[in-house]
Structures are given as C-alpha cells and as structure tokens.
Amino acid sequence: MSLDWLIIGGGIHGVHLATRLLGEGDVSPDALRIVDPGEKLLERWLECTKITGMRHLRSPSVHHLDIEPWSLKQYAGKKKRKRSGLFVRPYSRPALPLFNAHCKSVVEHFSLENLHIRARAEDCSIDCDGVKIQLSTGHMVSAQNIVLALGSSDEPHWPDWAPVDDLRVHHVFAPGFGGWPSNKEAVALVGGGISAGQIALRLMKEQHEVHLISRHALRQHQFDSDPGWLGPKFMRGFVREQDLERRRAMITEARHKGSVPPDVRRALIRAIEKGQLHWYEDEVATVATETETLGIRLSSGVQIDAQRLLLATGFSSRRPGGLLIDRLIASASLPCATCGYPIVDESLRWHPNIYVSGPLAELELGPTSRNIAGARRAADRLVATIRSNSSVLLHQRAQ
Ligand SMILES: Cc1cc2nc3c(=O)[nH]c(=O)nc-3n(C[C@H](O)[C@H](O)[C@H](O)COP(=O)(O)OP(=O)(O)OC[C@H]3O[C@@H](n4cnc5c(N)ncnc54)[C@H](O)[C@@H]3O)c2cc1C
Secondary structure (H helix, E strand, C coil), X not given: CEEEEEEECXXXXXXXXXXXXXXXXXXXXXXXXXXXXXXXXXXXXXXXXXXXXXXXXXXXXXXXXXXXXXXXXXXXXXXXCCCCCCEEXXXXXXXXXXXXXXXXXXXXXXXXXXXXXXXXXXXXXXXXXXXXXXXXXXXXXXXXXXXXXXXXXXXXXXXXXXXXCCCCEEECCCCXXXXXXXXXXXXXXXXXXXXXXXXXXXXXXXXXXXXXXECCCCEECCCCCCHHHHCHHHHHHHHHCCCHHHHHHHHHHHCCCCEECHHHHHHHHHHHHCCCEEEEECXXXXXXXXXXXXXXXXXXXXXXXXXXXXXXXXXXXXCCCXXXXXXHHHHHCCCXXXXXXXXXXXXXXXXXXXXXXXHHHHHHHCCCCCCHHHHHHHHHHHHHHHHHHHHHHHHHHHC
C-alpha cells in the first residue's frame, strides 16, 4: 500500500488530524490511513474517560474533533438535545456523552473507520520515496508523509512502590483495565489530580469505602493550564524563547499538574467533611501483599487496610513511542532536545517526511499540545503547510 499520509495513532489527535487533512487539506481518502491497534478509533479516549465517571469535559465546547469551531454547539441544537446539563459553566463545557456522540458523527461523516488499519506501527524507515512502516500484522505500508500522533495513554505511570503482580493492584488507565470493584469494598486510591478526584466520587457513589491518598493538598485550577496559553498572551513569549531547556521549564511551570477544577474540589471537600471519604495528604511507603487485605503503609506511619489498590497516577512523562521512536531517531539522526523530545519546525516537521502532534509537538506548541486544543493547533499547522506546498506547486507549473 502506498499513501500520501499515514497517521500513526487513532486517538483524539489522530482523528482530528485526519478530519482536517480530508476536509481542508484536499487529501483524498484513498491516500490517507490511520494506524491504531484499537478495535475502533478513539478507543483509549473512550476507555479512560468512562472509567473516571466524569460527566463533563474540562475543556470548552469549541474544543472538539470537527472542523468548524461551533460544530459541537450546532450538533447539540440540531439533535434537539438542548437539555440542561449538555453544556455547563464556566466556558460552556460539554457533557461527555454529547462530546462522544459528536466524535462518532465526525468519524462517520468522514468514513474514518474505512481508513483505520488495526495494527501497531512497529518500525519506520526513511528512503528517497518517503517512509516505510512495518506493522504488527506483518504488512508493510509506504507513505510520502507520516504524522506521529502517539499520545501517552499507552504508558500509565506505575509508581516504584506499587506491586506489579498482585491482582488487587491496578492502574485505572492501564489498557484493558479490568480492576473496577463490583462488590462493596475498601478501596485505596492514589493520585491528586482530576482523574483521582472523579474516580473517588464515582467509587463513593457506588457505596465503596474510599481512602484517597495524595502527595499534596487539593490544588484548584479550572483548566490544566492557563487559557492564556491558547493564544498570543503566553505563546508569544514561548515562541520567542529559543533555548529549548527554558521552553521545557516554561511547559512544566505552566501545567497545573495534579489539579482539580472547582466543582470536583467542592464535591471532594464536602465528602471529606461528612466523613464519606477518607483523605490522606501523604505518600505510600510500602504495600504488604501477603495478607488477605493489602496493608498500605504511608510515610507518616498510618496504615490502611484495603481490598483493592487503584492507581490514578496519570501517564509517564517519558517521550512516548518507545522503541519505534528510539530507532527512528537513531536511523534518521532526528534532532532532540535535552529532555528527549523532538525539535521540530513551525510546521511541526521533524524531518521532510515526518510530522508530530500531541506530546511530541510540545516544544513547539507549548503546554496545551497534549489537549484537544493542541490537536486543533497541530492541524492548523499541517493544513497550512499542505496549502502552501500546493500553491508553490501550482506556481511552478504556471511558469
Ligand atoms: C480521563 C481524561 C480526561 C481528559 N479530558 C480532557 C478534556 O476535557 N479536554 C482536553 O482538552 N483534554 C483532555 N484530556 C487530555 C487529552 O486530550 C487526552 O488524553 C487525549 O486522549 C489525547 O489524545 P491523543 O490522540 O494524543 O492520545 P491517545 O488518546 O493516547 O491516542 C493515541 C493512540 O495512538 C496509539 N498508538 C500509540 N503507539 C502506536 C503505534 N506504535 N502504532 C499505532 N498506534 C499507536 C495508541 O494506542 C492510542 O490509541 C483528558 C485525558 C484523560 C485521560
């Protein structure tokens, strides 16, 4: 198979990029594919968000996977589902079922499942015609251009102290997670961010005894970074900064890691005050597994006995892509900053035939690169590049 574009990763980023390349970049469906191991596109997004029990997104209604910014609002109206709760204040954040139904409608409108290759990209090599991609199915695909839209959701962060081979210990975002308690249980939950908070609320609602352990106090932020990072207010200074170590420091400082929005914070505080949620601002020191219940000892000396330990400790901060990206960097001498992340140009081009999105694009797009807004900005750059390349071609032909 020989393509113009192969997108590696069929998550929020891969799906939005495909939508924009087809809808705005004049790329023909025959010339584009998305490779992703999921049964269906967006599988990791659907799994991870479902587990949290979240009712609304953290981001506003203009951050979605279709082309026009008002598409999600129009979709809600068209479906005559303007019931209360479909969008909530502040910033008109959409309900998760509405957002997911809208994603499904975008995938269907562009027939993206017909372009989905169910496989993992295992190796990429560059030659004079473009990129050759070896798939886990044994097939080989050639593409003029590839976009690495790998995300981080395949790599949940597993703390060193957490036992790896005990059936009572799970990471909530592990692919294929099957550790949700069915009977009433004492559950120790570790994490201090929005997902840990939402999961604690869901467990409580389902009548479990919940022990929430966070290394820090509840930190309140509406978004995971200041909205000023979506526009010139902060991005101007970021782009002006040429030192990539300083850019990395700006990203780290800008991200409100381990924070919760006001509504989740309020609900947690209420539950703690009513004694419905056991809260520990502490660190796990050891976990004893030889007993019937897990013995979770905290640094302060407190011991929690729980039937289950759930980790809501987010994703690894390592560069995503593992061996695939390591080998690509080595074989094509691709430039990386000291933090290991790609050095790309304004078009998000890492090599004449390789583009990046999501975490891999963050030294160019800043702290919002991983989010839905980041997918939209990556797509803006890709579409602009395609359009400028085709106008150069037209100009050359006219001469
Ligand atoms: C619970 C939760 C709620 C969130 N809520 C919001 C929100 O409200 N607003 C917001 O803006 N952001 C939110 N985010 C953050 C972000 O938008 C999501 O994490 C989003 O799913 C990231 O999309 P992605 O496509 O980069 O990555 P992923 O969802 O990780 O998708 C990447 C895909 O690439 C595949 N892949 C990886 N390696 C390969 C390979 N070698 N070959 C083929 N395929 C590969 C993976 O299997 C995966 O399917 C949330 C995240 C989580 C976890």
